[in-house]
Amino acid sequence: xxxxxxxxxxxxxxxxxxxxxxxxxxxxxxxxxxxxxxxxxxxxxxxxxxxxxxxxxxxxxxxxxxxxxxxxxxxxxxxxxxxxxxxxxxxxxxxxxxxxxxxxxxxxxxxxxxxxxxxxxxxxxxxxxxxxxxxxxxxxxxxxxxxxxxxxxxxxxxxxxxxxxxxxxxxxxxxxxxxxxxxxxxxxxxxxxxxxxxxxxxxxxxxxxxxxxxxxxxxxxxxxxxxxxxxxxxxxxxxxxxxxxxxxxxxxxxxxxxxxxxxxxxxxxxxxxxxxxxxxxxxxxxxxxxxxxxxxxxxxxxxxxxx
Amino acid sequence: xxxxxxxxxxxxxxxxxxxxxxxxxxxxxxxxxxxxxxxxxxxxxxxxxxxxxxxxxxxxxxxxxxxxxxxxxxxxxxxxxxxxxxxxxxxxxxxxxxxxxxxxxxxxxxxxxxxxxxxxxxxxxxxxxxxxxxxxxxxxxxxxxxxxxxxxxxxxxxxxxxxxxxxxxxxxxxxxxxxxxxxxxxxxxxxxxxxxxxxxxxxxxxxxxxxxxxxxxxxxxxxxxxxxxxxxxxxxxxxxxxxxxxxxxxxxxxxxxxxxxxxxxxxxxxxxxxxxxxxxxx
Ligand SMILES: Nc1ncnc2c1ncn2[C@@H]1O[C@H](COP(=O)(O)OP(=O)(O)OP(=O)(O)O)[C@@H](O)[C@H]1O
Ligand SMILES: [Mg+2]
Numbered sequence: 054x055x056x057x058x059x060x061x062x063x064x065x066x067x068x069x070x071x072x073x074x075x076x077x078x079x080x081x082x083x084x085x086x087x088x089x090x091x092x093x094x095x096x097x098x099x100x101x102x103x104x105x106x107x108x109x110x111x112x113x114x115x116x117x118x119x120x121x122x123x124x125x126x127x128x129x130x131x132x133x134x135x136x137x138x139x140x141x142x143x144x145x146x147x148x149x150x151x152x153x154x155x156x157x158x159x160x161x162x163x164x165x166x167x168x169x170x171x172x173x174x175x176x177x178x179x180x181x182x183x184x185x186x187x188x189x190x191x192x193x194x195x196x197x198x199x200x201x202x203x204x205x206x207x208x209x210x211x212x213x214x215x216x217x218x219x220x221x222x223x224x225x226x227x228x229x230x231x232x233x234x235x236x237x238x239x240x241x242x243x244x245x246x247x248x249x250x251x252x253x254x255x256x257x258x259x260x261x262x263x264x265x266x267x268x269x270x271x272x273x274x275x276x277x278x279x280x281x282x283x284x285x286x287x288x289x290x291x292x293x294x295x296x297x298x299x300x301x302x303x304x305x306x307x308x309x310x311x312x313x314x315x316x317x318x319x320x321x322x323x324x325x326x327x328x329x330x331x332x333x334x335x336x337x338x339x340x341x342x343x344x345x346x347x348x349x350x351x352x353x354x355x356x357x358x359x360x
Numbered sequence: 361x362x363x364x365x366x367x368x369x370x371x372x373x374x375x376x377x378x379x380x381x382x383x384x385x386x387x388x389x390x391x392x393x394x395x396x397x398x399x400x401x402x403x404x405x406x407x408x409x410x411x412x413x414x415x416x417x418x419x420x421x422x423x424x425x426x427x428x429x430x431x432x433x434x435x436x437x438x439x440x441x442x443x444x445x446x447x448x449x450x451x452x453x454x455x456x457x458x459x460x461x462x463x464x465x466x467x468x469x470x471x472x473x474x475x476x477x478x479x480x481x482x483x484x485x486x487x488x489x490x491x492x493x494x495x496x497x498x499x500x501x502x503x504x505x506x507x508x509x510x511x512x513x514x515x516x517x518x519x520x521x522x523x524x525x526x527x528x529x530x531x532x533x534x535x536x537x538x539x540x541x542x543x544x545x546x547x548x549x550x551x552x553x554x555x556x557x558x559x560x561x562x563x564x565x566x567x568x569x570x571x572x573x574x575x576x577x578x579x580x581x582x583x584x585x586x587x588x589x590x591x592x593x594x595x596x597x598x599x600x601x602x603x604x605x606x607x608x609x610x611x612x613x614x615x616x617x618x619x620x621x622x623x624x625x626x627x628x629x630x631x632x633x634x635x636x637x638x639x640x641x642x
Contacts, residue, residue, distance in 0.1 A: 102484050103477055103642040119484045122385030130481055136474040138402060145401035153394035153482040154386045193478065 054079050054232055055100060055201060060109035062095050062256075069095040071256035072109070077234045077249075079200070082227045084247030084264075085236035088345050092256040093236040094132070097205050101130055113201055125154040129194030130203040134186035134210065139179030143170055143189050146178060147196060156197050164192040169218075183210030191219070202226055204235040208242060220246045240338040254345045268340045276313045279305040279329035286325050293319060305329065391483050391492035399466060399496055408462040409504060416455030416508045417515065423450035424516035431524035443607035444527045445537045448516020449509060452541060452604070459501050459545050460569055463552035466497050468562040480642045487634055494553055494630070501549040505542030513538045533606045533615075540603040540619065547600060547619075547626050554629035557637055573597050596625035 055077040062070040070092040077083045087093050098104040100111040102118035110117065113128055121127050137146050147161040165171045168188040173181070178189060187210055194202055204223070208216045223246055227233045234251075237243050243250065243264075250267050252260040260267055277300060280286050287297055287306060295311035308316060313332045320327050399405050427447050434442075470476040483489045513529075520526040529535045552569055559565040577598050580591040592598050593612055600622025602608065603615040613621060 098477075098642070101477075101481050103480055105639075105641060118481075121484070123383050124386075124484055125482055126383045128481075132477055132481075133474055136476075136478045138398075138469060138473045138475045140402040140404060140469075141398070142401065145397060149394045149397045149401070150478070150482050152397055153390055153479075155384055155390045 054114055055203075055234060056110075056112045056115075057096065057100070058110050058112075060096065060099060060111060061107045062092070062099060062104060063107050068256055070099070070106070073253065073256060073258055074109075075251045075258055075261050077232055077251070079232040080227055080230050081248040082223050082233045082235060082246055083249045083251060084243035085234055085251050085253075086240065086243060086341060087236075087253040087259075089238075090255075091253045091345075093253065094205055095256075096253075097130070097132060097203050097234075097236065100203065101128070101132070103132075123154045123197070125150060125156060125197035125199065127197070127199050128201045128203065129197060129199040130205075131187070131190040131194045131207055132203075132205050134183055134190050137178050137186070137189065140177055142175050142177055143181075143192075144174040146189065147192060150193050150196055154197060160196055160198075164195045167195060168192040184212060184215050187211055188215070191222075199231070201232040202234070204233075206236055206238065208237065208239065216242065240341045244338075252341065252344060259344050267344075268334055270340075270344070274332070274334055275307045275309045276311065276316055277305055277329060277331040277333055278308055278316060278327065279303075280320070280325055280327050282325045285323070286320060286327075289319050289323055289325070290316060386483070388488055388492065391488050392495055394482070395489075395492040395496040399500065402469075404465065404469075405462065408458055408465075409500075412455050412458035412462070412504070413508060415458055416451040417512050419451030419454055420448055420512035421451070421515050421519060424448050424519040428520045428523040441607055441609075442525060443605055444517065444520050444525055445513065445534050446605040446607070447520065448513045449538070449541055449604060450516075451512055452509070452545070455508065456545060456548055457570075457573070459505070460548050460552040460573075461566055463497050463501065463549040464556040464565045464569065465562060466493060467553055467556035468560060468565055471560045472562060477642050486637045490553075490557060490634055490637055494550055497553060498546045498549050502542050502546040505545035506539065509538050509541035527606070531606075536615070537604050537606050540615070543619070544600055544604055544622070547622055548597070550626045551596070551629050554626070554633040557633035558629075594621060596622040 057073055057075050057077075060070050060073045061068070073092070073096060085093050085096075095104060096111075099106050100113070100118065113121065118124060118128065141149070144161055144165065147164065148158065150156075151158060151161055162171070162174075165174050168191050170185065170188055170192065173185065178186065181189065187207060191204070191207060194204070202223075204219075207219050207223075211219060220242070223233050223235055227248070235243075235247070237246075247264060250260065250262065250264055251258070252267065260270060262270075278286065283304065283306060290306075290308055290311060291297060293311065293315070295316075296309045297306050298309075299305070300307050313330050317327065317330055319325075320330075424447055431439075431442075470479055479489060480486060483492075517526045517528070527534050529538065551572075552565070555568050556562075556565040559568060577592065577595055580588050580595070583591065599613050599618035602612050602618035605615075608615070612618060
């Protein structure tokens with residue numbers, strides 16, 4: 054259980070994290086989402102006591118990170134795949150971490166095998182690919198078999214097999230009752246990995262809750278309709294108060310503000326043949342875009358998303 | 361049927377089970393072990409220590425041999441202040457640089473690689489991390505420094521013998537000067553780790569070190585004599601070096617007083633380093 058209370062962090066005049074409060078429950082994968090520069094990494098650094106907050110607190114099972122007697126046994130973190138000395142071998146990197154917390158040396162071999170790096174254990178990490186660095190970082194996080202895990206963009210640089218591996222790993226870690234906080238840019242990745250979401254923008258909390266709540270809250274739902282008599286159906290549903298737009302990739306209509314049952318009834322009452330009637334939920338990505346639209350700090354101007 | 365072991369758990373029977381609370385608190389000694397592994401597990405350590413060895417012994421031997429050859433034609437003044445001990449330890453003028461640079465790298469490489477965040481997450485008590493680094497590196501510098509000092513001294517005296525005055529370890533103050541060479545290197549290492557911690561960048565810390573060791577004392581020579589004497593007398597590395605020679609120069613603190621002066625400076629640097637390390641974001 055991680056508790057973040059009124060956390061604020063300033064770098065000069067930049068307010069990186071702004072009075073942020075949320076909690077990360079055990080037994081679930083909690084996705085930590087936000088656009089670039091939202092303050093995710095900064096928040097994670099403050100949880101780990103690396104950066105000092107201007108005000109507020111972050112605690113792990115009621116204690117600050119600094120007060121943990123052997124922190125690697127309680128919290129494992131992957132912040133940055135490159136947070137290691139390139140001249141040191143993977144096995145020695147882990148040995149250093151293990152020794153610093155009194156973790157048995159046998160554990161190094163175990164975690165190297167878990168992340169699939171046993172073959173390159175003796176190689177210096179300078180030559181590692183980004184994905185190998187991520188795996189080594191994850192191995193470091195797992196060293197002390199901790200109950201709390203923090204991963205900052207763990208799938209960054211991983212191949213599809215690696216992404217699947219990380220996803221399954223996080224799920225099983227949570228299923229074992231651990232607290233798992235994982236930040237990502239990949240909303241659709243979070244949709245299949247996380248059970249619970251903390252969404253921030255410009256350092257402020259935007260939403261906290263289950264994934265389905267989040268999508269619901271974004272209010273973006275529609276029904277996909279295909280019919281040989283599309284024009285008539287369009288007039289009918291619009292007259293009944295729905296809004297429509299053509300589907301981009303194939304002939305059909307996307308109907309908003311009306312559920313599929315009502316559309317079906319209207320069609321039947323007017324003898325319109327339907328070829329398809331598919332309710333569709335917004336993807337997490339769309340919901341995310343919608344909720345964070347106001348807080349995107351580094352929007353690409355060419356796509357015209359208003360700031 | 362037995363339940364399968366959790367896929368990510370510690371499976372060994374006697375391994376500490378973190379989530380059941382059976383964990384012994386991490387100690388300073390754990391941090392010392394980790395820092396020892398850090399130092400041993402990178403190639404640059406061994407290369408730099410080899411360079412320190414070659415420079416210290418090689419240059420000491422070279423200077424001793426050349427001095428021996430030219431002693432006959434030396435001026436009476438030079439002969440009066442002739443210090444066979446200092447000559448046989450001449451290589452440490454450069455050798456100290458290699459040892460100090462490695463001390464700097466021991467901390468600055470953590471900043472340049474990003475390892476510092478991993479290190480501080482593993483050891484959040486920052487004073488402990490810094491203390492462990494100082495203990496490990498100072499011990500290495502001390503032991504290596506003593507070994508190199510004795511070898512350089514013995515080789516140098518053999519080369520001086522016959523052509524110029526030479527001394528033995530039994531002569532007055534000679535053993536003190538040789539032993540103090542290792543002590544000087546140990547204290548210089550503490551100062552260097554402090555510089556590295558304060559400055560964080562390798563280039564910046566090395567510049568600072570070179571300024572303190574060579575540039576500022578050199579600048580002092582350009583000052584009026586009275587100023588020069590005051591600066592040279594108390595400048596930590598100049599004062600500290602007096603203990604490594606037998607024949608005293610004029611206008612300096614005594615050997616141990618000079619060394620104490622350098623130790624005080626090392627303590628000040630270390631206190632500043634510890635404070636900034638505590639206060640700063642990693
Ligand atoms: N050490 C620092 N010094 C100055 N500003 C910083 C520092 N670290 C972060 N910031 C600023 O704080 C804000 C939040 O940055 P942070 O890295 O926490 O965002 P993020 O959500 O992790 O972004 P991303 O998704 O791109 O990783 C940004 O505006 C960033 O420029
Ligand atoms: Mg980030």
